[in-house]
Amino acid sequence: MMDALQEPFFLRALLAGLLAAVACGIVGTLIVVRQIASISGGLSHAAFGGVGLGYLLRFDPLLGAALFSLGCGLGIGAAYRHQRTGLDTLIAMVWSIGMALGMVFIALSPGYAPDLMSYLFGSILFVPTSFIAIAAGLDVVVVVATVLLYRRLQAITFDEEFAAVLGVPVGPLFYGLLAVIALTVVVLIRIVGVILAIALLTIPAATARQWSDDLRVVMLIAIGIGALCTTAGLFLSYGLSARLEMNMPTGPLIILVAATVYGLSVIASRLRHGREKV
Amino acid sequence: MSTPAADIRDVWLSFRGRVVLEAVTLAVAEGDFLAVIGPNGGGKTMLLRVMLGLIRPDRGVVKLFGRPPRRARGLVGYVPQHPQFDAGYPIHALDVVRMGRLAAGRGRPADDIDRAHAALEQVQAGDLADRPIGKLSGGQLQRVLVARALAVEPRLLVMDEPTASLDPSVGLDLYELLAGLTPQMTIIVVSHDVGVISQHVRSVACVNRRVHFHPAGQITRDMMEATYGCSHDLLVHEHTHRVLPEHEPGGSAS
Numbered sequence: 001m002m003d004a005l006q007e008p009f010f011l012r013a014l015l016a017g018l019l020a021a022v023a024c025g026i027v028g029t030l031i032v033v034r035q036i037a038s039i040s041g042g043l044s045h046a047a048f049g050g051v052g053l054g055y056l057l058r059f060d061p062l063l064g065a066a067l068f069s070l071g072c073g074l075g076i077g078a079a080y081r082h083q084r085t086g087l088d089t090l091i092a093m094v095w096s097i098g099m100a101l102g103m104v105f106i107a108l109s110p111g112y113a114p115d116l117m118s119y120l121f122g123s124i125l126f127v128p129t130s131f132i133a134i135a136a137g138l139d140v141v142v143v144v145a146t147v148l149l150y151r152r153l154q155a156i157t158f159d160e161e162f163a164a165v166l167g168v169p170v171g172p173l174f175y176g177l178l179a180v181i182a183l184t185v186v187v188l189i190r191i192v193g194v195i196l197a198i199a200l201l202t203i204p205a206a207t208a209r210q211w212s213d214d215l216r217v218v219m220l221i222a223i224g225i226g227a228l229c230t231t232a233g234l235f236l237s238y239g240l241s242a243r244l245e246m247n248m249p250t251g252p253l254i255i256l257v258a259a260t261v262y263g264l265s266v267i268a269s270r271l272r273h274g275r276e277k278v
Numbered sequence: 279m280s281t282p283a284a285d286i287r288d289v290w291l292s293f294r295g296r297v298v299l300e301a302v303t304l305a306v307a308e309g310d311f312l313a314v315i316g317p318n319g320g321g322k323t324m325l326l327r328v329m330l331g332l333i334r335p336d337r338g339v340v341k342l343f344g345r346p347p348r349r350a351r352g353l354v355g356y357v358p359q360h361p362q363f364d365a366g367y368p369i370h371a372l373d374v375v376r377m378g379r380l381a382a383g384r385g386r387p388a389d390d391i392d393r394a395h396a397a398l399e400q401v402q403a404g405d406l407a408d409r410p411i412g413k414l415s416g417g418q419l420q421r422v423l424v425a426r427a428l429a430v431e432p433r434l435l436v437m438d439e440p441t442a443s444l445d446p447s448v449g450l451d452l453y454e455l456l457a458g459l460t461p462q463m464t465i466i467v468v469s470h471d472v473g474v475i476s477q478h479v480r481s482v483a484c485v486n487r488r489v490h491f492h493p494a495g496q497i498t499r500d501m502m503e504a505t506y507g508c509s510h511d512l513l514v515h516e517h518t519h520r521v522l523p524e525h526e527p528g529g530s531a532s
Contacts, residue, residue: 033367155377159363165330166381166430167351213368213410 004238009125013250016127017230019135020191020200023142025223027184028205030177033215034157037202039076039178042091044185044197046072046098051119051194052105061119066186068098073182077175099194122193122251124234135187142180146219149173154215191230192251203258204229210269229258281344283308283434283464284329289338291324298324299335302489308343308433309461311478314468316485322468323359325485326436329466330356342434350434352381355427359438359468361419365412371398371422372407378429397429398422400455417445424452435459437467453478 004010031040050068054061072094079090106116115123146153155163156173164170181201188197208221233254240248284306291299298321306312314322327333328340331347342350355378375397379390398404401421406414414422420443427435441452456465457478467479482492 033364035364151377151380154369154373155380158367158369158374158377159361161332161358161362162356162377162426163380164332165351165354165356166378167348168380209366209368213370213412214373215368218368 004235004242010234010238012127012129012132013124013234014231015132016124016135016191017234017254018227019132019139020187021204021226021230022139022223023135023184023187024200024226025204025208025221026142026146026219027181028201028226029208029215029219029222030153030157031181031201032205032209033218034177036080036181037198038088038091039073039080040181040185040201041198042076042095042098043069043073043182044189044194045095047182047185047189048119048194049098049101049105051189052102052109055109056105062186062190065119065189066183069182069185070179072098073178074175077178081171081174118193119189120193120195121249122189122191122196122254124191124230124250124254125237127190131187131190138183138187142184145176145180150216153177192254196251196255199255199258200226200229203255203262207258207262207265210265225258225261229261230254232257280308282306282341283310283343284466285339285341285344286325286329287339289328289335289340291321291328291333291335293324297487299328299489300487302338304483304489304491306464306466306481308464311457311460311465311480312467313479313482314466314485315470315482320486322485323438325489326356326438326466326468330354330436352430353433355430355432355435357420357423357427357435357437357440359442361423363411367411369411370407371403371409371411371414371418374411374422375407375425375429378426381430381432393431394425394429397425400428401425401452415445416443420444432463434464434466437465439468439470441469441471 005014031037047065047069050064050066051061052064053068054064057064076087076091076094080087118126152163152168152173155166155168156170156177160170160174184201185197188200192200204222204225205218207225208218211221212218233250233256236257237248237250237253240246282305284304286302286304289299289302290297302325304325314325316322324333328335329342329347331340331342331351340347343353347354372391372394375394376390378397379393395404395407398407401424403418403421403425406418406422409418411419411422420440424437424440427437435456437456444452456467459465460480480493484490484492
């Protein structure tokens with residue numbers, strides 16, 4: 001299976017997976033502890049509207065995804081901060097309207113969309129070099145912002161009200177966090193697709209949470225688990241395709257590996273803690 | 279007279295179509311130890327939230343140390359009645375307390391940690407520093423939250439029923455501790471525990487939509503009559519008197 005490492009496309013995919021794991025581990029941890037997974041799911045599905053617009057107007061669908069994801073992120077953020085009631089419903093609407101818009105835009109586009117599935121379930125094996133640069137850039141932004149603003153991010157995700165009394169700029173930080181979530185989602189769309197992005201944001205972080213009570217450590221473990229899952233998913237997909245001539249989609253395999261790791265982690269942490277928390 | 283620590287002028291607030299604060303005017307002098315009392319649903323917590331700048335009143339002006347609440351942040355420590363956070367958050371007690379240091383700007387981390395430890399010691403919770411927040415009892419959590427507010431080293435400390443779930447066996451006399459912090463610090467505390475606070479507080483504000491301020495030291499029987507006389511609802515009035523001495527468990531946000 002090591003012959004995979006001779007293939008430039010495979011190395012690119014491997015690198016893309018590892019880079020995505022970094023942003024995913026940090027941002028995903030904040031999503032999990034702040035319990036805004038549903039917002040993140042809404043954003044990735046809303047982004048599909050942008051993918052469709054890209055097809056229709058002939059620009060990069062991933063750029064469309066970024067615009068839709070960012071726009072919806074800030075919109076949901078405003079609703080979240082100003083009137084919490086009905087937020088759930090709003091997210092559900094954004095979620096499905098984004099998908100509907102995407103499908104309608106694509107139907108309106110001349111010709112047909114051969115790589116439509118790649119936006120739904122990812123196409124890590126075909127990432128271009130430019131994407132590696134984007135993922136690396138996102139990682140730099142996420143890591144630098146988290147290091148500089150760690151205590152403040154911890155404060156606003158832990159206890160927004162107290163943070164506000166302290167004079168922490170809760171609003172700008174929250175919108176900043178949503179913007180970074182939106183961009184992370186776009187990177188994940190390339191790797192595991194619109195439908196599975198939310199899994200890669202939540203599963204590694206939720207698994208990591210079982211092994212530490214320190215936010216920083218949870219982030220680091222989540223990065224490790226994310227890296228493990230994308231790498232294992234890639235090798236699995238490559239192996240199944242090369243040996244058994246099965247055409248296995250990589251994105252879904254990555255998610256299933258993550259789910260397996262989560263399951264094993266639940267069992268292991270139960271054994272370690274006795275009967276305590278899940 | 280010097281600038282009051284908290285100055286509230288003709289504040290009106292409605293919440294879900296109901297007037298909860300009506301023509302409230304209240305000046306809390308620096309160094310005062312003020313108890314805020316009144317029936318459940320009378321607007322005590324709302325008054326605090328308006329004071330802290332967490333809610334904007336429909337009408338009226340709020341000033342802390344002569345500035346709008348948003349400009350006075352960092353001067354104020356706050357202990358909420360019901361913590362807003364999730365007990366599953368991965369954080370240790372020390373890091374919760376250290377959050378209070380954020381108001382001080384970018385201090386040296388080592389200094390912040392020292393001060394956080396000191397604040398925990400003040401509430402006899404030094405041994406809880408390394409405990410994850412989810413593994414604290416209600417009373418322990420409450421002490422950690424008091425420590426967090428103390429770590430701000432505020433000029434004004436605002437507490438919403440800080441003794442509600444405190445475990446008496448810990449032997450921490452919170453009011454004794456608070457009384458020792460005045461007059462360097464101004465303290466405003468919501469409490470149902472009239473018996474205890476009457477020993478320590480310097481003044482009392484009765485909140486029942488309107489606010490009546492009593493600068494006198496002791497809570498006399500006459501005063502209680504007078505304060506609860508402000509009650510518009512005699513049933514609430516009766517109810518409050520009956521329930522007060524027994525420590526109302528939890529209850530709705532008042």
